[in-house]
Amino acid sequence: MNPPSHGVTLASIYEARARIQGQVARTPLVRSLTLSERFDAEVYLKLENQQPSGAFKLRGATNMIAALMDRDGLEALQRGVTTASTGNHGRAVAFAAARLGVPAVVCLSELVPANKAHAIEALGAEVRRVGRSQDEAFQEVARLVNEQGMTLVPPFDDPLIASGQGTIGVELLEDQPALDRVIVGLSGGGLLGGIGAAVKGIRRGVQVTGVSLSQGAAMWESLQAGQPVDVEEVASLGDSLGGGIGLDNVCTFALVREVMDDHVQVSEGAIARAMVDLLQHEKILVEGAAAVGLAAIDEHGLDIRGQKVALIVSGNGVDLATFDRARSLAGR
Structure with a gap:
């Protein structure tokens, strides 16, 4: 049987798990009493907001940097690593690079909130603001790779990154083997793709539901078109789900x-209401992208009655000003 063209397999996910063990948190899967009663289902929250870097992105970044070190040695990374990010991946790369003593430059568009840029800088990485889209930020990344010999750690479009994120799926089924459905925020596809490959590789019948923004959703538009397309980015409470997928x-x-x-x-509005609900009822303060699973069930009336459903609470990169904006939009 030929390997898949995308390069992500259950084997590559288990390899990632071995590499990152002890470097990232095995996050809890918590049953929400409030949401379970509200939707007549067993609703679980996978708390990736409890990663030491604040988001799931630490899994993929750690897996890729560790794999490159295994292959090429630490000396090959001494010129540093670089990436473009909507915030969380940049923080993950900065965290992993600092642990290894490797320089890091993270390129952000002007749409990335200031609190996320400050969090990256606090970990010792250099932040460069470039343009108003992730694609424009990647132009500076390409220059750093080509002219200064830095090593690219892409935010999503790489089998090592997606396999790292896929370790979440392994944990989901270890903690809840009878899981029926997982609802995942979708942007570049590393998180959903990795989790989907893992859960379907272990238990084929698990339903994988993707959730995208209503505007500026490049993966949504690309899937409709049947090929990758460019989409103009827009500011959003779910800013981590912005950015292109690369032509x-x-x-x-x-x-x-x-x-x-x-x-x-x-x-x-649905994202705002979900953010407020998660703080009020679950006592967790999360960014908009982490709340889209709940937003999808609520806004679209997804029928999950009687099912065991996991929502991926992907990150905690939100400041109080943004949360106040969400609360105002939610009318709470």
């Missing part, structure tokens, strides 16, 4: 098409 996408577009069963978009 030369080599991994995650095909991976998402293979593992995702259904796909919805959520409005700013």
